[in-house]
Amino acid sequence: MWGDTLLPDNLYPDPRGRENYWRYRRPDLRDKVFTASLEDAIRMAEQANAQRGKQVVRKPIKVPDRASFAYHAIGYIEWRVENDPRLSNKASWRNRCNALKRFGEAFEAIPIHKAKLADLRKWWESLTYHQQHARRAELNKFFNYLMAEGLCKLDSNPFTTADDRPRLLEKGKPTKKRQRLSLEAYWAIYEKADELGYEALQLAMGISMILPIKNGHTTKRRADICELRFDKHLQGNHLRKTINKSEAQRDSLAASHLSFNLTTHQQLGKLISRARELSIRNFRCPYLLSHIPKQRRTGKIKEHICQVIPDRLSDMFTEVRNATGLYISLPKNQTPPSFHEVRSLASDRFKRMGYNVKDVQHLMAHTDERVTQAYQAGHGIDYEEIAIYLDEQAIGREF
Known part of the structure; x- marks a missing residue:
């Protein structure tokens, strides 16, 4: 019991009396301490209890041969x-x-x-x-x-790029034959994502569409979107992010630090509000994109069981896109659009809004004056406020 609430089997209050901390007794009799609200803890314990007794088939670990x-x-x-x-x-x-x-x-x-x-x-x-x-x-x-190490007996490195030695040659780069994503197809996929229970994909499609970044004249990439966190990137009424493409410049003043005012970017504000509600349902996942997976795993790539990683986001998009049936009759020499094409569509919408290439390319680099000012300041990160945006008229409707 917890107050007047009956706790599920194997769920106990934290032995140290910490608020919102719980202890779950595993089948091997070891305890797992975790943090969650009372409602979430009960829900998680009931789901874990439902899995107890199910046999887990483990593959034997194969040790590779020392000569392999x-x-x-x-x-x-x-x-x-x-x-x-x-x-x-x-x-x-x-x-x-x-x-x-x-x-x-x-x-x-x-x-x-x-x-x-x-x-x-x-x-x-x-x-x-x-x-x-x-x-x-x-x-x-x-x-x-x-x-x-003296292990390989080949005369030369087969993957060298030197032409004076025997080596493996690369194939020619194929002509790109991927279909562009139309605005009508975008919204069809967006609606189908809701039917299939992929609200995280809807949020990702919305963010990728409406946020311009310093990456040529396109919008946010998969990794940039999947890494957005409430505690790290939301500061007051602003969304702030250092773009991954400039990660090699993280210690340099030339890195891209962008800030989006949610009062100006109203569509973004709506998406973030939805993301907060989704996070609460998904065990308070700290990431803007969250989804309860069938296999609940954490590790080096995932910090939270409901975190959506870039590859999973692409898989969601592919599944939903195929479910729409929009590209069934596509010729064999062409491929349907991937999540990446949302960025291309966004670029086209910016063009139709009257922004020319220079308007967006302005977001690509810092001026010498700004670099000088940053050297003089020496404290904190100088974020650049982004003014251009897409409204509901540009994208055909609201999110």
Whole structure:
């Protein structure tokens, strides 16, 4: 019991008496202490109780052979992080690590010292241009590492870009054949997202449409949207964000620090209000985008079970887009629009609103005067207030 409220089985008040802290007894008799309101704690405990007794099939852990690429990929990843600690905070590094692990799995049966260029070429040519382009630089470093360790017996690095040595060649870049997203299709996908229970996707589509940023003349990228937090990026009546594309300049005065006044950006204010309500339903997730997943996991990528990561956002968009049936009859040589195309549509709407390229390109760089002023100030971050915006007339309706 908690006051007059009967608690579900296995849910207990915090033994230290802290407000909004609870203790849940797991099937292995270990306790999990967590923070939540009384209503959320009861709901979470009831859902956890419903899962008790269900057998979880665990795959046996497979230890890679010491002579395999997979085994030494683990050592290489550790070596890279040790020599460059900044890598751990980069989303691109996680993608490169996954690519190295998949490479090791592809050559599981071939020891490093027996690998031949012909073996690597067969695998390499099975990849698309974009896969090759994304993997080449890290694989080049990986093979330099293997050769320095005396593990690889190839005459030269197969992923080098030098033309005077035997190497693997990249495919030509294919012509882009992706369909553009029309305003009518945008709203059709937006409505279908509500039917499928993806309010987080609706919020992401809205934010990506109406917020201009310093990224060419387009709007917010997936990662920028997914990383928005109530506690970090909402300051008073402003939404403030350092754009990820300038992350390499984080310690530089040239980084892009943008501020959006919610009084000016009224559509944004409405979306944030919806995001707050959604967060309360989703166990007070601190991120603007939140969704209760079927598999509740946290880890290095997810800090909260209801956090929406960029890849999940893309998957939501693809699922909802396909459910609309808008692109069923698309020719085989064309692909339907992805979430990325929301940015292109937003760019077109800005153009139709009368903003020329220079209006938006003005958001791309700081002036020398501002950099000088920042040096003189020496305290805090100098955010640039964004004045251009899309209203309901430009996007066809309200959110």
